Amino acid sequence: MIYFRSDYSQGAHPDVLQALIDTNLEHADGYALDSHSEHAAQMIKDLIGRQDCEVYMMVGGTPSNIITITAALRSYEAVVAPKSAHICTHECGGVEAAGHKIMYYDAEDGKLTPEHIEAAWDEFEDDHTVIPKMASISHTTELGTIYTKAELEALSRCCKEHDMYLYMDGARLGTALTCEDSDLTIKDIAQLVDAFYIGGTKNGALLGEAVIIFNKAISDHYRWVIKQHCGMLAKGRLIGVQFEALLKGGEDSIYFQMAAHSNAMAKMLREGIEKAGYGFLGNSHTNQIFPILPAAKVKELEENFFFYEWAPEKDGMIPIRLVTSWGTTEDDVKAFLDALHK
Amino acid sequence: MIYFRSDYSQGAHPDVLQALIDTNLEHADGYALDSHSEHAAQMIKDLIGRQDCEVYMMVGGTPSNIITITAALRSYEAVVAPKSAHICTHECGGVEAAGHKIMYYDAEDGKLTPEHIEAAWDEFEDDHTVIPKMASISHTTELGTIYTKAELEALSRCCKEHDMYLYMDGARLGTALTCEDSDLTIKDIAQLVDAFYIGGTKNGALLGEAVIIFNKAISDHYRWVIKQHCGMLAKGRLIGVQFEALLKGGEDSIYFQMAAHSNAMAKMLREGIEKAGYGFLGNSHTNQIFPILPAAKVKELEENFFFYEWAPEKDGMIPIRLVTSWGTTEDDVKAFLDALHK
Amino acid sequence: MIYFRSDYSQGAHPDVLQALIDTNLEHADGYALDSHSEHAAQMIKDLIGRQDCEVYMMVGGTPSNIITITAALRSYEAVVAPKSAHICTHECGGVEAAGHKIMYYDAEDGKLTPEHIEAAWDEFEDDHTVIPKMASISHTTELGTIYTKAELEALSRCCKEHDMYLYMDGARLGTALTCEDSDLTIKDIAQLVDAFYIGGTKNGALLGEAVIIFNKAISDHYRWVIKQHCGMLAKGRLIGVQFEALLKGGEDSIYFQMAAHSNAMAKMLREGIEKAGYGFLGNSHTNQIFPILPAAKVKELEENFFFYEWAPEKDGMIPIRLVTSWGTTEDDVKAFLDALHK
Amino acid sequence: MIYFRSDYSQGAHPDVLQALIDTNLEHADGYALDSHSEHAAQMIKDLIGRQDCEVYMMVGGTPSNIITITAALRSYEAVVAPKSAHICTHECGGVEAAGHKIMYYDAEDGKLTPEHIEAAWDEFEDDHTVIPKMASISHTTELGTIYTKAELEALSRCCKEHDMYLYMDGARLGTALTCEDSDLTIKDIAQLVDAFYIGGTKNGALLGEAVIIFNKAISDHYRWVIKQHCGMLAKGRLIGVQFEALLKGGEDSIYFQMAAHSNAMAKMLREGIEKAGYGFLGNSHTNQIFPILPAAKVKELEENFFFYEWAPEKDGMIPIRLVTSWGTTEDDVKAFLDALHK
Incomplete structure (x- = not known):
């Protein structure tokens, strides 16, 4: 057959596996507080061209989404997303189980637009209605489409106007960025969103994603939210080691x-x-x-x-x-x- | 002006107020475990033509909705509703704050149909997707429309086929039932839903709604959920006394x-x-x-x-x-x- | 018998009932945004000697506790309380259902001490442990005891040192303040806590408590939390009208x-x-x-x-x-x- | 140094790592629905001497605890545990964030006793109090102590008498079972608890624990709860492959x-x-x-x-x-x- x-039916890329083999007997601190995870974080900061951020080694994509949304929102704040979004469809109501409403809108190509965000605000009235506080997009989307630079800039502008966070689910960020149609670089993304993640699971890692947060309102006590929501790996260095291997060479990695x-x-x-x-x-x-x-x-x-x-x-x-x-x-x-x- | x-800008109908005055100095057990609440419950059972149910004196409409949904659903189960539903729009994300996804669908006249329920099931796949377990309707709807007997029967049938609960928000049940277009009686409703409530706040009470539950899977430990979700009134007899006054005379009340x-x-x-x-x-x-x-x-x-x-x-x-x-x-x-x- | x-087996004090009768046919805005509620809030500000606070008309004591704790805490923050506290024992796990841990300690006379707060901090380590962020006390306690001014000052000081909120459940505030042993005035309390409530239900109201919040970090979007957690009364003016009657005359009321x-x-x-x-x-x-x-x-x-x-x-x-x-x-x-x- | x-500072035992290397390029279904996970589950059923159970490959210990408790309990049900339990101290309030109260009791050697469970029931009154529904123990405890067979039998009996579940956190099950003082076998445990887990992370795996559930009331829709609470690994076969290697040879593994x-x-x-x-x-x-x-x-x-x-x-x-x-x-x-x- x-x-x-x-894109996650096999194990890891041989180089990634080799890195795990090479470091297997090292002793390291737990919970991604080890030197490999720190080094991987620094490699990521260099890759995206920003040092003013926090980088977290996460166990998977759904945890990255749910935990970032939970860390960002108060109970009366909502996240706006296309109806086809992973958080809407394939996370078994995890965002709602964590207490947050998703205001979702039909989007044939899976892409959120400023019009969707405005529609969410049209629904806002007063203390009887949730407050749209975050827009969540996927790049690529669940339908394989990608955002252009102009589209992402428009979303970023719209979010800023409404004092909202812009978050990008990057489970398939690699194929989005290397798509021949793409005019958007990872450095652009780092300038336009409040948080995003670089997906490892669907691009050659055994497991692991790297969440990058620019907005201190989201990163504040983020690790507490990770721990509480089942997202903290005891041997966190596993993710750091893999990202070192995945990103060695930066844009040529x-x-x-x-x-x-x-x-x-x-x-x-x-x-x-x-x-x-x-x-x-x-x-x-x-x-x-x-x-x-x-x-x-x-x-x-x-x-x-x-x-x-x-x-x-x-x-x-x-x-x-x-x-x-x-x-x-x-x-x-x-x-x-x-x-x-x- | x-x-x-x-329909809740004034206090209570004079008869309701008089009942509160008449009983004011009585001593009674708290938390709706008093004789007035019991009597009101019995009057309701007689009115709806079913004795095999539990009746709860509730503090308001939003608590009735959120608490019934919470009592009915496990964390991975969802409620299906029209997008214009009160639970979707004007309860500040309370259902989601209690951990449950609302699968909502556009419905121009505010009325849920079996097609909406089928659409929810089309979205169901496996352990990555929530399970549609309850359909929630309002009678009248938030747009003032009402369900016909045939429509409610169709919803009831559809819910049974999918092993779902059918719940009716009756904040404005009085005007629905006395609408000149209505072919649906309160006895019909009692045969077709798993739970509903008779709204007092919007029809002459100071406060209070009466939730009626036929399905033991919902009424099991319901009072624990009331207490835990801020819905239990210490002087619960207030609601019982009011419903005694509201419903005295049954259909001529x-x-x-x-x-x-x-x-x-x-x-x-x-x-x-x-x-x-x-x-x-x-x-x-x-x-x-x-x-x-x-x-x-x-x-x-x-x-x-x-x-x-x-x-x-x-x-x-x-x-x-x-x-x-x-x-x-x-x-x-x-x-x-x-x-x-x- | x-x-x-x-202390809540009867209805309302006759003066309170009369106020409800007198205002029954007035039209008013809903949700405690009416002139009676505003007037009652002003009377309370005058009574406690502080204008720099927010006052909320609440439906009951358990909602006041759960909603204030929810409004104050992030998911990884905990509340410290005596084990005999109402929030620990008789709210059916409502605080935990809203997502927060109660760190509880034995206290024979029902009174929290700075030692309990220090014990909570001794349990704190890092991102694997919750952060004690609020101390919750009851005055009177569930055992009928009261805090002295020196005790409340010590708690207040301890909370400030740890950047914690101090909250007082005042379900029986009246009997605490009028106890012959009391050296603590309501004006003192208003200087020493971040939030407290004046209980109506257990002192002559049909229902209703007045939550007073001095700390903007707690009052921020508080009404959204009320709505979401089932605590908002449609005819909110009922509580305002009652507090007008209860507090008319201030300290001689x-x-x-x-x-x-x-x-x-x-x-x-x-x-x-x-x-x-x-x-x-x-x-x-x-x-x-x-x-x-x-x-x-x-x-x-x-x-x-x-x-x-x-x-x-x-x-x-x-x-x-x-x-x-x-x-x-x-x-x-x-x-x-x-x-x-x- | x-x-x-x-016991989780290094990577995996060489045999475990070799198994991951050997299977790395295989294609497999995701989410632990692969043949390795199925085989590991069967090996576990044979090891524990019971076929009438469900086995789940889990990403870590905290997820195993929080998800099993969430799957087992309704919102008004509580878990009883020693105060030193991992769920009480080092999971950052995750059980409470999932909505459940932990009734915790001092236990100098970290071991729960039937007396603790009786104490929890002494606190139970009615619909104002949570219902103790699960007892949670750790074997070894967080203090390195272990349960004797007689102690576990007594707990099991006490739980049955109170219609409660008995759950065992087996993060360090290996050292408990091989302790020279132990008179308790894994087959005994399988007869006495409703659910437990075999910890991999702290005994030679890169990550992963195997939760075993005998009680259908807990295993019902368990995978939905895993997904929703961030515990499902895309490449779930990683855990299956490791347990195959860990348990090859059964009691001599x-x-x-x-x-x-x-x-x-x-x-x-x-x-x-x-x-x-x-x-x-x-x-x-x-x-x-x-x-x-x-x-x-x-x-x-x-x-x-x-x-x-x-x-x-x-x-x-x-x-x-x-x-x-x-x-x-x-x-x-x-x-x-x-x-x-x-």
Whole structure:
């Protein structure tokens, strides 16, 4: 079976694994207060071009989202997000379980706009209504789309006007930044948001994301919130060691190489599927694509390939999701396209 | 100034007040464990035609909603509601603060349908998604509309098919039941929902609502949830005494007389405004109506009448909300219509 | 049956009821944003000798406690209290349900001391431990004892040293202040705490307490927290109207007269019971006393008097709680003492 | 520097690391729904001698505790624990943040007794008080002590009598079971508790614990609670793979060998320190010991050894905590004892 189901089906990139092997017998302080985690944090500060921030080694993406939102908001404050956002759909109500309302809006391409934020404020009245205090976006979005620099600037401006925080879920930040359409750099992001994270799990780490916070109102006592919300890893150095390996070389590091490779593999798939005459849900140029294929063909492909059916069959066609990763090979792609053409 | 701002701007109906005066010096057990509360509960069971339920004297509408939802749901279960629902808009995120997601859907007339419930289930996947476990409706809705018997039966059926609870917020149950369009009785409701409440605050009580629960999975330890969520009144007998007065005479009680009067006053207003050539937002036949008037006229009316502007000015017109109550007089209505025609 | 079970078994003092009758048909804005509530707030500011505070009309004591704690604390901050505190024992875990740890300590007379606060700080280590941020005391305590001025000053100083809030639950503030042992005035309290409340429910109101907050870090968005935690009364003016009646005349108002009367009735009881040769649990000089009586006598008294057995029988004796109130008469007391002597 | 600070300062046992290396490039389903996690679960069922249970691969100890408590309890139910319990002291109020009260009691040796549970029930009254529904114990305790079979049977019996769950935090289960004083087997535990976990983090894993639940009332929708409370690892197979390696060979596996080694190293330390004439806090025979040493000697040792001072200096002596682990060598121990004797 060939996997196009997710970008986290394998273990770690060999360099990342090697770093874990090399440091395995070192003794270190727990809870990400070790020298590797500190070093990784410094590498990240250098990479993003800002020293005035706090960097936290986090155990996963959902914890990064829920904990950052919890650290930022008081109980009567809400977060604004597209309805397709991970925090809305696939975190099992974790944000609400932590006590916060998500004001969500339909966004066909998965991207939040200033209009959505204004709509949230239109709903605000007085002490009977929650206060929209944070906008949460994903880059890439859950639909594989990316924000342009102009779009992110507009969101940033809108948030500032409303005294709101802007937060970016970067579970797939690598493929967003290395997408051929991208005009947004990680340094730009660091200037425009109050907090974001660099996702490791979906780009070659065993586990781990690095949350970066510029706004002291969010980073204040952040580690207490991590601990309380199940997000603190005893052997926190594991995440530091992995980010050292992932980001060694900065913009030339395997982190960006793996992401670019994922995008390239997705592009090969996309072009092959287009050539075969099929259309797509949305217009993703990153490592998730959503071709719409004949139901019979989908069933046939499922014999040799793992992927998700993304929506129910309609008029004989089924949209599926194909995800590529650092471990996807050209042979994997060719096998799929061959099977598609058969 | 004449009030059309809300149906809770005055104190209690004189009969209700008299009952409080008459019982004022009695000693009673606290926390609604007194004989008046018990008697009121029995009157309610007789009124709704079911003895197999629990009745709770509650301090207000928002507590009734939040506490019932909390008592019913586990942390991973969600409530489905129209976006205009009070729990979604005017409870300051209280349901989410209690840990539960509201899956909300646009509904122009404020009414939930089985299609909304199916949409919620379409979003369900697995242990990454919340489980829609309760549907919450308001009768009347926040827009003054009411459910027909067929509509409530369809919702009830749909909920049963999905093993969900059906809950009705009855803050304005009186005007819903006495609306000339209504084909739904309180006995019907008692057969079709898992829980609902009879609102007192907006129909002649000083404060207080009576929550009625048929489903033991919701009533189990309900009083613990009341206490914990700030909803238990030390002198709980106050609510019992008021409901005794409100419901004395059953279907001929002042509860239904006041509601019918409110509707009649709203009808006079509605017909007068229609005659003056103005249209309305929605199609309410209960005690909240939403005429759309010229902005200049609105400003002029505001000098002598209290009411809310319901939405921003558009094309020179402003939708306003007029609410009538048991204390609204024909003179109040005539004064408004005279001013409108001037 | 004669009631010594609680100080909230009857309705309202006649003057309070009359005020509700007099204002019943007035129209007013909802949610305690009416002129009566504003006037009552001003009367309170004058009474306590501080204008630089916010006053909130609250629906009850448990909501006042839970909402003030919630408004004051972030999720990783804890409240320090005696184990016998109402928030620890009789609010059904409401503080914890709102997400906050209570660090509780044994205190035989129910009084918190600076030593307890220091003990809480001894437990503090780092981001794995909660931060003690508020000390919560009750005046009178749940055991009927009161704080001296020196004790409250010491607590206030200790809290300031640790950057903590000092909060006083004043459910029985009236009897505390009018206790013959008291050297503490309401003006003193207003200088020494960050927030406290003047209890109405247990001193002649139908319902309602007035929370007074001096610290802007607590009052910030307090009304949002009220709404969200089920504490906002639609007809909020009810509480304002009652406090106007309760506090009319300031220090000579019925509020203090009723409390002094309650204490006097308790003193009569206490002296009579002492004369009969029985001892007491604790040393309360306010309106709750805890005589220890022979089990057989207790059972005999229960035929004509309502009161709580406070602890299980031990060596043939049972401690009971007797509570007096504004409605307790000398005849009630004499009847009890006669029955005791019989 | 030689580490006696914790049992999680190094990475993984070489066999565990090798298993991660061997499986690194395999593709697997996420979220612990992979074949390694399933296999590890089966190995655990065989080890504990019960097939009628659910096994969950968890990311850490604090998540295991908080999530199991959350899954088990309704909002008005409380957990009973010794005051020294990890959930009380070092989880930053996470249980309370999840909405649950911990009823905690002093226990000098860190062990809960049926008397504590009875004390919790003595505090129960009615719908104003939380319901003690779970007893939580740690084995070893935070003080290094262990439960005997008779003690665990007594707790189990007491919980059953009160319709309560018994839960065991097994962060250091390995050293508890291999302690020379132990008369309790893992099969015994599996018969006596409703849920427990086998700790990996503190016994040779990179991360991960295995929660085992026998009671369907706790395991119902447990994975939803994991997801919602930040405890679900995307590459969940990492934990499964590690437990396969840890438990290969069952009772002869490296899991028990490492734990026995830790205990042996601690015994060497303990006997050497006793011989040097020093006493201890408590009476731990597992891998945490608490010698009381002269302050000057402590400061001298701190130059070459990492360990925690456990309590403030008193009469010139300081209690310290020494923790041994699978990676501790006889040379480490000798170096410490040599330095102590110097």
